[in-house]
Each structure stands twice: as C-alpha cells, then as structure tokens.
Amino acid sequence: MSIQAKQDEIIAEFSSFNSPVDRYDHIIKIAKELPIIEKQYKNEDCLIKGCQSKVWLHSEFNNNIVAFTADSDTVITKGIIALLIRVLSGHTPKEIFESDLYFIDKIGMNKLFSPIRNNGLLEMVKQIKLYSKQYMG
Amino acid sequence: MLNIKKIRRDFPILKRKIYGHPLVYFDNAATTQKPQKVIDTINKFYIYSNSNIHRGAHYMSDEATISYEKVRASVKSFINSKHLEEIIFTKGTTDSINLVASSFGRLIISEGDEIIITIMEHHSNIVPWQMICEEKKAKLLTIPINDKGGMLFDEFEKLLSIKTKFIAITHVSNTLGTINPIKKIINKAHLFNVPVLIDGAQAVAHTKIDVQDLDCDFYVFSAHKMYASTGVGILYGKEKWLNEMPPYQGGGSMIKSVNINKSIYSELPHKFEAGTPNIAGIMSIDPAILYMEDVGLHEIEDYEHQLLEYATQEIMKIKGVSIIGIMDDKTSILSFIVDGKHPSDIGIILDKLGVAVRTGHHCTEPLMRCLNISGTVRASFAFYNTFQEVDIFINAVKLAIKMLN
Numbered sequence: 001m002s003i004q005a006k007q008d009e010i011i012a013e014f015s016s017f018n019s020p021v022d023r024y025d026h027i028i029k030i031a032k033e034l035p036i037i038e039k040q041y042k043n044e045d046c047l048i049k050g051c052q053s054k055v056w057l058h059s060e061f062n063n064n065i066v067a068f069t070a071d072s073d074t075v076i077t078k079g080i081i082a083l084l085i086r087v088l089s090g091h092t093p094k095e096i097f098e099s100d101l102y103f104i105d106k107i108g109m110n111k112l113f114s115p116i117r118n119n120g121l122l123e124m125v126k127q128i129k130l131y132s133k134q135y136m137g
Numbered sequence: 138m139l140n141i142k143k144i145r146r147d148f149p150i151l152k153r154k155i156y157g158h159p160l161v162y163f164d165n166a167a168t169t170q171k172p173q174k175v176i177d178t179i180n181k182f183y184i185y186s187n188s189n190i191h192r193g194a195h196y197m198s199d200e201a202t203i204s205y206e207k208v209r210a211s212v213k214s215f216i217n218s219k220h221l222e223e224i225i226f227t228k229g230t231t232d233s234i235n236l237v238a239s240s241f242g243r244l245i246i247s248e249g250d251e252i253i254i255t256i257m258e259h260h261s262n263i264v265p266w267q268m269i270c271e272e273k274k275a276k277l278l279t280i281p282i283n284d285k286g287g288m289l290f291d292e293f294e295k296l297l298s299i300k301t302k303f304i305a306i307t308h309v310s311n312t313l314g315t316i317n318p319i320k321k322i323i324n325k326a327h328l329f330n331v332p333v334l335i336d337g338a339q340a341v342a343h344t345k346i347d348v349q350d351l352d353c354d355f356y357v358f359s360a361h362k363m364y365a366s367t368g369v370g371i372l373y374g375k376e377k378w379l380n381e382m383p384p385y386q387g388g389g390s391m392i393k394s395v396n397i398n399k400s401i402y403s404e405l406p407h408k409f410e411a412g413t414p415n416i417a418g419i420m421s422i423d424p425a426i427l428y429m430e431d432v433g434l435h436e437i438e439d440y441e442h443q444l445l446e447y448a449t450q451e452i453m454k455i456k457g458v459s460i461i462g463i464m465d466d467k468t469s470i471l472s473f474i475v476d477g478k479h480p481s482d483i484g485i486i487l488d489k490l491g492v493a494v495r496t497g498h499h500c501t502e503p504l505m506r507c508l509n510i511s512g513t514v515r516a517s518f519a520f521y522n523t524f525q526e527v528d529i530f531i532n533a534v535k536l537a538i539k540m541l542n
Contacts, residue, residue, distance in 0.1 A: 020156050020489040025540050028482075053481055073511075074479040075541055 027079035158491025166517035229370035233357035238265035313462025314470030365425035366418035
C-alpha cells in the first residue's frame with residue numbers, strides 16, 4: 001500500500017469518532033500495534049530530543065526499504081509514533097523523505113495536542129525523515 | 138457556609154466548555170481564576186485612568202499613584218506587616234526570591250557559609266540560592282522529608298550550625314500540599330540569629346498570613362495565585378533588612394538623584410521598584426484581597442479542606458492509585474500516581490473530558506528524584522470548586538484508567 005493509501009485509510013478510520021476522547025481511545029489501541037524497538041537500541045542515541053515524553057526511534061535499511069521500531073514511556077505517544085510508523089515503514093528512503101503527511105491535520109491530531117506536544121510530533125517526523133535521508137546516499 | 142452558586146457567578150471563566158464538557162478547573166495551584174471585580178479593575182485602569190505613577194504632574198497620574206499606593210496598604214493589612222515600607226511590589230514569587238538572593242544573599246553570604254532549604258522546594262526557591270552559593274563558594278543544604286511528605290524537623294536541627302547564614306523554605310509544597318511548620322522553623326533559626334525567607338506562593342490564597350506573628354524575615358508570594366493578575370507579586374521584608382540591602386535593579390523610580398559619577402537611591406519601598414511597574418496588575422491585587430476577605434479566609438480554608446477530604450476519600454477507592462503527600466497538615470492539593478500508568482497519559486484524557494489538572498514534575502525535580510517517581514497528576518482545588526466537580530474528576534480518572542488498561 002502506498003503512503004497515500006495508508007494515510008487515507010487512517011483518515012477513514014478516525015472519521016467515525018466524534019469526540020476527542022474516542023479519538024484518543026483509538027490512539028491508545030493503536031499503541032499496541034507499535035513495533036517495539038530492541039532493547040539494545042533503547043539508548044541515549046535513539047532518544048528523540050524535544051519531546052515532552054521519552055521517545056526512542058530506531059531504523060533499519062534492507063533492500064532499499066526502511067523499517068522503523070520505537071518505544072515511549074507514555075501510551076499516547078506510543079500510539080502516535082505507531083501511526084507514523086504504520087504510514088512510513090516499509091517504503092524507500094526517497095518515498096519517506098518526500099512524503100507529505102497530510103493525515104496529521106486531517107485526523108485533527110494537531111488540534112488534539114498542546115503546542116508543546118505538537119513540537120514533539122514534528123520532532124518525530126523530522127527524525128524519521130532524517131534517518132531516511134541518510135539512506136538516500 | 139459559602140454560597141458557592143453566587144461565588145461561581147463571580148468568576149466568568151467557570152462558564153466555559155472544553156471539548157463540549159463543562160470546565161472543571163482543578164489547576165488552581167498553577168494559577169487561580171479571576172473574579173469579575175479583578176477583571177473590571179484592570180479594564181477600568183486602561184479605559185479610564187491609564188497613566189504613569191509617581192512622576193506625573195497631572196490629574197490622572199496622581200489618581201493612579203493614589204490607587205497604586207492604596208494596594209500597598211491593603212497588602213500591609215492583609216499579611217499584617219508592621220510598616221508600609223516593608224511591602225515591595227515585584228514581578229512575582231520568583232522575582233521576589235531572586236531579589237533577596239541577589240541583594241541580601243550577596244550581603245551576608247561568604248565562602249564556606251551554608252544556606253538551608255528543603256528537598257520539596259519549587260525550582261524558584263532552589264536555583265537562585267544555588268547561584269549565590271556558586272558565586273560565593275557557599276554550600277546549599279537540604280532538609281529531607283519522611284515518606285508522608287513532611288519535612289524532618291530533627292534533620293533540620295542537625296543541619297543548623299554557626300555556618301548557617303540563611304534559610305529559605307516553602308510555606309506549602311506545590312506538589313505535596315504539605316504545610317511546613319514554619320513558625321517552629323523560624324523560632325529555631327532565630328535562636329541562631331539566622332534570617333528566614335518563606336515562599337508563600339501556595340499559601341496566601343488558602344490560609345491567613347500574619348508576618349508579625351510568624352516573625353519571618355521575608356515572605357514572598359504571587360498575585361496570580363490569589364485571584365489577581367499574573368506578572369506581579371509581593372516581597373515582604375523586615376524593614377531593618379530591607380534598609381541594609383543594596384538595590385537589586387537600577388533605573389527610574391529607585392533614585393532620588395542621578396549624577397553621572399554617583400546616584401542617591403530612593404528610600405524604601407521605592408529603592409526596590411525600578412522602572413514602570415505593571416500598574417494595572419498591581420491594582421488588581423486590591424479587589425482580589427477584598428474578595429477573599431469578603432468570603433473569609435477561614436471559611437475558604439474550611440471549605441477547601443472538605444473538598445480535599447472528599448476527593449482523597451473517593452480517589453483512594455480506585456484500584457492502583459497512590460496519593461503522594463499524605464500529611465495531616467495539607468492545603469487543597471491532591472497529587473497522585475496510578476500503578477503502571479504515566480501521569481501525562483492520564484492528564485491528556487482528563488483534559489479531553491474538560492478536567493484541567495497538571496501533570497509532570499511540577500518544577501520540583503529534586504523532590505521527584507527523592508520520591509523516585511517521574512511525576513504525578515495534581516488536582517488542586519479553590520473555593521469556587523464543588524463536590525459535584527470532584528465527582529466528575531473521579532469518574533474521569535476511572536475512565537482514563539479503563540482506557541489505558
């Protein structure tokens with residue numbers, strides 16, 4: 001599935017929730033799908049700076065495809081990073097780097113967050129794109 | 138008995154809805170909401186009488202100066218200071234502490250001296266003292282707490298010595314709600330001739346303060362935590378100390394005359410009030426004090442205590458909840474953690490249900506480390522809160538836990 005198709009799928013998924021609480025409930029459920037980072041990578045190097053909660057992100061590059069794993073100390077952040085990984089994992093570095101992540105606005109994720117958390121979200125996206133850029137060579 | 142219905146009508150913000158839910162404002166330890174009379178005072182100043190104080194040669198300036206100085210008199214009687222000149226207007230608690238650390242600290246601290254604080258201090262009552270200790274090669278000592286969140290008086294007595302030059306202690310812990318035995322501390326410190334600063338940020342809106350009875354050397358607090366404007370606060374200092382202290386900041390208002398080689402400073406209290414202050418903000422303190430006194434500080438204390446007791450009793454029924462700070466002597470602060478749940482996850486869900494609390498370390502990182510936790514969820518009550526709101530909050534906590542399970 002393309003990055004676009006995956007985003008559209010998420011938008012459709014979230015459109016059925018009316019209240020912010022329901023949307024958060026869904027994010028919490030998605031947190032369970034997060035591909036968890038291996039223990040050895042859960043270190044200072046993989047910690048994303050600028051997030052209110054702790055987020056560790058690791059990437060692997062095989063056959064021109066990037067795969068991400070992550071973890072966080074808070075469930076809601078886990079859900080958010082899980083959403084990002086669902087959209088972006090399994091694609092080429094170029095596809096990831098050039099992706100336009102319109103689903104963030106469309107599901108109202110930015111409006112659900114405080115400005116501080118929004119910065120954290122942007123930092124996660126930035127880090128994902130940075131990893132991909134390294135693999136583009 | 139408080140007329141809560143009437144009181145709630147006086148605070149317009151309480152009518153707000155958040156994500157479609159009626160606002161339940163339980164973040165009063167961060168800042169309190171403002172009654173209409175406070176808002177009106179600020180508005181009226183800008184609509185009707187805006188002008189600078191202490192220097193004008195015109196009607197409105199004189200009028201503003203009189204109103205501004207009237208606030209000083211109100212604060213004097215509110216905390217029962219002996220002299221009007223002992224009330225200094227500042228930008229807030231943090232500014233007041235920095236003023237004392239910078240001016241008084243530099244005057245009395247030398248190499249090898251010691252300053253005592255508690256482990257439960259807010260960062261603003263730690264960092265200014267760290268800075269002066271670093272500068273003077275002095276030592277900062279901390280009084281530990283027991284597992285209920287109360288300071289260990291015996292340990293304090295052990296720390297006191299001829300090296301002790303200053304003590305800075307919070308009246309009430311912003312994280313635990315603990316009311317410290319400040320009168321006992323002050324008495325003991327004075328036996329060693331050590332002056333004491335009390336950080337009253339979390340106390341002034343919840344209990345009656347009498348600085349003469351306490352005999353504290355400095356007492357500091359913020360206006361915004363007592364139903365008035367943000368950005369202004371009070372430094373009370375004993376006249377003898379304030380007279381000895383050099384000015385903190387230079388500028389207009391704090392001088393009698395300026396010669397390019399030497400300036401003559403103003404007398405108290407203006408010596409410490411350089412530049413044009415937040416006039417409207419300071420004026421808002423007067424109606425806030427009147428409002429609290431009208432409701433009655435004892436009545437406020439009683440009612441808030443009932444809210445705390447009820448919330449404590451109800452939250453204890455929820456499985457996995459532990460309250461952080463369980464001293465008998467507490468203000469209306471309820472800090473808690475939930476087994477296996479991050480405070481931030483709980484806070485986000487409460488917010489989406491219209492319940493405003495604070496989560497995190499509450500600017501008390503050393504205390505968090507001492508308790509071996511990363512943060513808490515903190516609900517803090519004011520006299521405009523209701524038992525019904527406590528029920529909403531308790532149900533919201535239950536739902537959050539259920540969602541996170």
